[in-house]
Amino acid sequence: MMLDAFLAGAHQVFAFDTLIYMLIGSIAGIIAAAIPGFTVTMAIILTLPLTFSMGPLQGVSVMLSVYVGGYTGGLISAALLGIPGTPSSVATTFDAYPMARGGEPGRALSLGVWSSFFGTVISTIVLILAAPPLAMIAVKLGPWEYFSLIVFALTIVASLVGNSLMRGLIAGVIGLGLATIGPDPMMGQPRLTFESSILLPGLPFLVVLIGIFAISQLMGEVEDHGKGNSSDALIPDVIEFKTWSVMREVLMHPVNLVRSSLVGVFIGALPGAGGSIANLLAYDQAKRSSKNPEEFGKGTPDGVIASEAGNSATAGGGLIPMIALGIPGSAVDAILMAALMVHGISVGPRLIMDNADLAYGMFVAMVVSSLMMLVVCVLSMRLFLRVTDIPKQFIVPTVMICCVIGAFALNNRVTDLYLLGAIGLVGYGLKSLDYPLAPLVLGVILGPIAETNLRRALMSDGDWTVFFTRPISAVLLAAALLSVIFSVRSVLKMRKKDRPATDEQDGD
Amino acid sequence: MSQSTAKAAAADASASAALRARSEVARLISYIVIGSGAAFLSLRASTLPTSRWEPLGAGSFPELVFGVLAVLCLTAAVRAVIDIRKAGGANRLGTSFAKWLVARRYSFALFGLLVVYLALLPLGGFSLTTFVFLLIAQLMIAGISKKTLIQSLIAAMIFSVGLNMLFAEVFNVFLPRGVLFAG
Incomplete structure (x- = not known):
């Protein structure tokens, strides 16, 4: 049964047209993430409308190839310019940039590419081993446990992402609130629509996603306008990549590689925590365990391996809760989930049972994507280096147009474009005020699931104490409470130390 | 110190x-x-x-x-x-x-331009309104000079008419033609 599903999935992924689309996706992901300020999430959002005409597995495979390529693309500007192409490659700048500055840009890039490849493969192996048994357990959960699981997921997201637990919680609850606009998920009764035809069908998730993430990010890109965006580019004409010797070098650090990948898988599997946290945590762990921690930050290969293996491994890790529980691990996984929903496939614990070929096909697509990324990077890294030179004046307005097309193509409704504008402004306002956006997006996608389960749970007698008397539900709610308490405690500790608050923005 | x-x-x-x-x-x-x-x-x-x-x-x-x-x-x-x-x-x-x-005036200016663009899109159609939007947005970000004007004109043409054709021909997504050009 499992082998049949695996072969059926592999058969679809290895179709010629799917492979070609995945190759294009891989290249697009690398290029997109190589552009500073352009995140993996935005690249996936822009890919989504292009996959509407494809089959579910073909579409998701293409998006996975953009995803895997994107995690690697961020490395290019991180290594060569010292600017992380995406927040997931912040720690890569610590060692890859000094290494490139020290006259070994090719080695820095090759180290990153190979580490990303091995990181993705290790995370896929964990995904294949962990997702099916987890799904078997998850199908036995009742609405009480499921509702508590969503509460837990949202509090974890709020406490892990961004600089403030309170703003994280507010963002998550705004997401839940936005999801309640339109017909209610059980009886279809219109709510909070103010008799407006725009709001009557509810807020389309993808329009919210594009507005919140892409439009707000693009508006943020022109904030520092006038400060000049020319960087002292470090792109020599001749770069020696030393592909095969670097592969051996990466494999000579097996402990660091596996540890960083497992950190990535674990962080990726936590809802809301993605590559932006994993790369820093993996780097920190590598430094702590190193015999020569003083070499970190000066161009040590261990630093590059830890960061890149860590951030790439989140791809497989994030898919574990999405495939097994129907709870996306990150904003990107939320988009993948939405893409499946657009094709009429319900994502949840039953995905592996009802659409086994699709789930196993996604596993195969992950491995194929990482192989493609490797081949594309090894063969044509030189070309991608030039991408970092494209000026903002072309990128920002053009990507904005792609967002408009994406929002329109979903339902062919002009009114969705008005929603896009309004939501984009709200997203930008929240982002400028240092609200993390990932909890909001997860709130929007989890809102209807949370409501349905809450109402089902209370349908028989309306007794709220059941959530605390059922053991799994009680454990999940206690874990949610603990995550908030720990987060508050760490904030109080930081205040005691009187460290000034940073005003950094999040994103993934 | x-x-x-x-x-x-x-x-x-x-x-x-x-x-x-x-x-x-x-x-x-x-x-x-x-x-x-x-x-x-x-x-x-x-x-x-x-x-x-x-x-x-x-x-x-x-x-x-x-x-x-x-x-x-x-x-x-x-x-x-x-x-x-x-x-x-x-x-x-x-x-x-x-x-x-x-501090965020350029971001809001870009957003204002987007709002006007979205409002005019059903009237003027995708190609025309996108061309105008891209041209103005690019010049707003890069500043006006002979070089940026030529670059922006070429980029606006490619990403307005070109994108419209790409989506219609390859992806079967038909973008608004506009009231002015309909029929």
Whole structure:
């Protein structure tokens, strides 16, 4: 049964047209993430409308190839310019940039590419081993446990992402609130629509996603306008990549590689925590365990391996809760989930049972994507280096147009474009005020699931104490409470130390 | 540490404190706006008819969610007021907010342009309105010179007419033709 599903999935992924689309996706992901300020999430959002005409597995495979390529693309500007192409490659700048500055840009890039490849493969192996048994357990959960699981997921997201637990919680609850606009998920009764035809069908998730993430990010890109965006580019004409010797070098650090990948898988599997946290945590762990921690930050290969293996491994890790529980691990996984929903496939614990070929096909697509990324990077890294030179004046307005097309193509409704504008402004306002956006997006996608389960749970007698008397539900709610308490405690500790608050923005 | 270094460090610290206070004021305003909106929506949801088939009706969940949101915003607002008072910046609310807006003038200009573009899209059609939007946006970001004008004209042409053709021919997605060009 499992082998049949695996072969059926592999058969679809290895179709010629799917492979070609995945190759294009891989290249697009690398290029997109190589552009500073352009995140993996935005690249996936822009890919989504292009996959509407494809089959579910073909579409998701293409998006996975953009995803895997994107995690690697961020490395290019991180290594060569010292600017992380995406927040997931912040720690890569610590060692890859000094290494490139020290006259070994090719080695820095090759180290990153190979580490990303091995990181993705290790995370896929964990995904294949962990997702099916987890799904078997998850199908036995009742609405009480499921509702508590969503509460837990949202509090974890709020406490892990961004600089403030309170703003994280507010963002998550705004997401839940936005999801309640339109017909209610059980009886279809219109709510909070103010008799407006725009709001009557509810807020389309993808329009919210594009507005919140892409439009707000693009508006943020022109904030520092006038400060000049020319960087002292470090792109020599001749770069020696030393592909095969670097592969051996990466494999000579097996402990660091596996540890960083497992950190990535674990962080990726936590809802809301993605590559932006994993790369820093993996780097920190590598430094702590190193015999020569003083070499970190000066161009040590261990630093590059830890960061890149860590951030790439989140791809497989994030898919574990999405495939097994129907709870996306990150904003990107939320988009993948939405893409499946657009094709009429319900994502949840039953995905592996009802659409086994699709789930196993996604596993195969992950491995194929990482192989493609490797081949594309090894063969044509030189070309991608030039991408970092494209000026903002072309990128920002053009990507904005792609967002408009994406929002329109979903339902062919002009009114969705008005929603896009309004939501984009709200997203930008929240982002400028240092609200993390990932909890909001997860709130929007989890809102209807949370409501349905809450109402089902209370349908028989309306007794709220059941959530605390059922053991799994009680454990999940206690874990949610603990995550908030720990987060508050760490904030109080930081205040005691009187460290000034940073005003950094999040994103993934 | 020399006297000039100490002065520069003090000026830096004061500027960063002012920036933090300004962000906190802007956040306070956001808590008030979001909190008030949430309270209104929670009340509105409570007026929705209850269900005969279940204890929770269609309005219960939004009432609960927006209620929680209002409480969270109230808590955050109280904390923000305390922080602003500590920073000694509560007496310049208007100025702080204005400075926050001014620092983001290009972003809002770009957004204004997007709004006009979205409003005109159904009338002018994708190719024409996109061409104009891209041209103006690119020149706004890059500044006007002979070189940027030529570059922007070429890029606007490719990404307006070109994208329209790409989506129609390859992806079968037909973008708005526009009232002016319809029929």
